[in-house]
Amino acid sequence: MNAPQKYDLLLKGGRVVDPSQSIDGLLDVAIRGDRIEKLAAGIDPALATEVRDVGGLIVTPGLIDLHVHVYQHVTDFGLNPDEAGVHAGATTVVDQGSCGAWTFDGFKTFMVDPAITEVLCFLSVNLTGTLRGSKGGPVAQNPQLIDLDVMQRFIEKYPKIIRGIKGHGEASSWSNYGSVMLQRAREIADRTHLPLYVHTGELWKADELNRPRPETVLPEVLHFAKPGDLLAHCYSNRDDGILGNRAKPSPELLDALASGVHLDLGHGVNFSFDTARRMVDAGLFPYTISTDVQGDFTSHNDDSKLDFSLCGAMSKLMALGMDLNFVVRATTQHPAEVLRMADEIGSLKVGSRADVTVLEDIREPWTFRDRLGGSAVGQSRLLPRLVVRKGIAIKPTNRLLRDVMAREEALA
Ligand SMILES: [Zn+2]
Numbered sequence: 001m002n003a004p005q006k007y008d009l010l011l012k013g014g015r016v017v018d019p020s021q022s023i024d025g026l027l028d029v030a031i032r033g034d035r036i037e038k039l040a041a042g043i044d045p046a047l048a049t050e051v052r053d054v055g056g057l058i059v060t061p062g063l064i065d066l067h068v069h070v071y072q073h074v075t076d077f078g079l080n081p082d083e084a085g086v087h088a089g090a091t092t093v094v095d096q097g098s099c100g101a102w103t104f105d106g107f108k109t110f111m112v113d114p115a116i117t118e119v120l121c122f123l124s125v126n127l128t129g130t131l132r133g134s135k136g137g138p139v140a141q142n143p144q145l146i147d148l149d150v151m152q153r154f155i156e157k158y159p160k161i162i163r164g165i166k167g168h169g170e171a172s173s174w175s176n177y178g179s180v181m182l183q184r185a186r187e188i189a190d191r192t193h194l195p196l197y198v199h200t201g202e203l204w205k206a207d208e209l210n211r212p213r214p215e216t217v218l219p220e221v222l223h224f225a226k227p228g229d230l231l232a233h234c235y236s237n238r239d240d241g242i243l244g245n246r247a248k249p250s251p252e253l254l255d256a257l258a259s260g261v262h263l264d265l266g267h268g269v270n271f272s273f274d275t276a277r278r279m280v281d282a283g284l285f286p287y288t289i290s291t292d293v294q295g296d297f298t299s300h301n302d303d304s305k306l307d308f309s310l311c312g313a314m315s316k317l318m319a320l321g322m323d324l325n326f327v328v329r330a331t332t333q334h335p336a337e338v339l340r341m342a343d344e345i346g347s348l349k350v351g352s353r354a355d356v357t358v359l360e361d362i363r364e365p366w367t368f369r370d371r372l373g374g375s376a377v378g379q380s381r382l383l384p385r386l387v388v389r390k391g392i393a394i395k396p397t398n399r400l401l402r403d404v405m406a407r408e409e410a411l412a
Helices: 101-112 148-157 171-177 180-192 214-222 251-259 273-281 310-319 324-329 333-338 407-411
Strands: 007-018 023-032 035-040 048-053 058-061 063-068 090-096 118-124 162-169 196-200 356-369 375-389 392-394
Touching (some): 007 324, 007 356, 007 375, 058 324, 063 333, 090 162, 090 375, 118 148, 148 180, 162 214, 171 180, 180 196, 196 214, 214 251, 310 324, 310 356, 310 375
Parallel strands (some): 063 090, 090 118, 162 196
Antiparallel strands (some): 007 023, 023 035, 058 356, 356 375
């Protein structure tokens, strides 16, 4: 007589890396319905309806990308949520500020609801959201298009989707409006008790007559950050950014980090190996690793130039000396805590949601490049081979993983 089938899916023989439980070892993962049912060595495959051999691969909690842009067709730089999500190895993605209160309903109806990926957002402080990339940002991103009462109504109505507030602390906003945009973001974050995610590094067109000296921007921005908030783009090359042109981080930054403000990678187009090395030398590492994946800012609905990804960002930080457990923690346990969802995601604890990412670690020398001429040679490239989303196994297309795929692999 056959044994009764206890499990719907069994991932057999992989190296489980789950920093939330301090686990790094050869274990099987058994799933029933949309929950993790058992984590143990040598689970009998006869007990499972579907068995996937993941020998030689790395099994992690479903990766979380805390910074994406996936309001496709509405913003000109939005990607498809599943291409940025499950098809890039991330079971949860968090859109940072593409939608505001006025545009949230469309985001929910057309992006969040139909996606296989779990799609969450940090709501933009301006009512329209960031409709356009670099072009025309200030048209929408201005103090006239803020209404905190309207925002609060949406936040209270959709607490499961809206997990935080997106604000901007950078030179062009400062030159145009002073600190008022970030001040309003602070106000609504306080009212709703949500974390604030602050973009750093010059983004839009500045008012040249009012341009602040670059090194004065961050200390002012930090006045608005509280413990639990995040500063985005920690390894960006922008001169008004987190490190800027300094050789060493400012005392104000060190104080903020000591108080519990976190750094997020937010890779993006301005990721710089040079800045990263100066930050690493100062002992400053990202708490969370996210991508800021987006379509091209200067054309429309065009992802052909996108050359960074979540697995690529993890691999690049490994090339800079961070280890596998570090980069997995920064894409699972830590973002789950930021989202206040650590009971549900970011872990393979029994009872957690069955969101799992299976990665291949391709061990060979690989030169990673930034867009500024910098590079780093690594020995590892992480590539998703299987994603489990709510218990269902999916083979990711990896279409947007151009920074970790050889041309032949991308075409295969
Ligand atoms: Zn962004």
